Amino acid sequence: MNGPDINLTLAPELRLFTAPSRRAERVPTTIDGTSSLGHVVESAGVPLTEVGRLLVDGREAPASYVPQGGEDVEVEAVERPQPVPGAPLRFLLDVHLGTLARRMRLLGIDTAYENEDIGDPALATRSAAERRVLLSRDRGLLRRREIWAGAYVYSDAPDEQLRDILGRFAPHLMPWTRCTACNGTLHAADKDSVGELLEGGTQRSYDVFAQCGDCERVYWRGAHHARLELIVSDALAEFGGGVTA
Known part of the structure; x- marks a missing residue:
């Protein structure tokens, strides 16, 4: 009835x-x-x-x-910018948001990312255990009661996804401080200390390097740097909150 x-x-x-x-x-x-x-x-x-x-x-x-x-x-x-009380602002992204994860890390945002489908229960459990805001386009995942906090990613275009998250949560931006591969912290590295990890052409062409303290990946301002710099400069111009390296 x-x-x-x-x-x-x-x-x-x-x-x-x-x-x-x-x-x-x-x-x-x-x-x-x-x-x-x-x-x-x-x-x-x-x-x-x-x-x-x-x-x-x-x-x-x-x-x-x-x-x-x-x-x-x-x-x-939901209110924008959305306050997230009780913990440092950190994020967890599901398997479908890899490009967004790398761009958030590029801006220095603490962003965990699962590059394999570990399942909704495991994602929700990690969100709760690490007090991370779970980002997803999966409405069913966001309905799980055990997640600590969550947000729907409205667009499927990485540029709009990034603008959406920066506008919604207003995270502090610290570009060039995180490894885009693993989310570890970058530190300055001299050529001699990372030389064995570089190809000969890179050794001859570049002198300024950074290295991840976790996975030891080495970074330099190579062919793709101009594109990455544009992502960073656009984010800083619209949302502020950080300084370029």
Whole structure:
């Protein structure tokens, strides 16, 4: 038997999560009288990681509130920049976000990344254990209760993905300080100390090097540096928060 209805209004940026038939500004939504407001919103397709304030008849309510028939419920989008209390701002990205992970590391953001599909339970467990914000385009993964914090990545284009995350979380940027391969910390290295790791042409052509303290990978300003410099300069120009090396 169908229960009573509430009038559910989603913020415009949240309507992409719902079926096309439910993307009107105000949608009658059937409730059962026992499910929480958070469950109702998730049942509409919206991950709670993307939800800001919940308003019931104009008054703020928690996700645990059980809505009643005839109420008007407004679901606001998450606040930007989004505060992440209680831990240093660190991230964990799933297997599909490798390019974004490398760009975040390029900007000095602490970014763990799984380059193999270890499964949703393991990702959620790592997010909780290391207190990392889990970034994914998988709505089901973001609905897992054990994650510490999470965020949906709205675009599939790396440039827009990076802008989205920088605008949402406003992380402090410290370009050229992290290894893009493993997330370790880079330190200056002289040519003699890393010479055996370099090809002859690189040894002859470059004098300034950095090395990862974890995986020992060596970096220099090679052929791709101009492209990387553009990523860094664009991020600093729009979002600030760091200095170039």
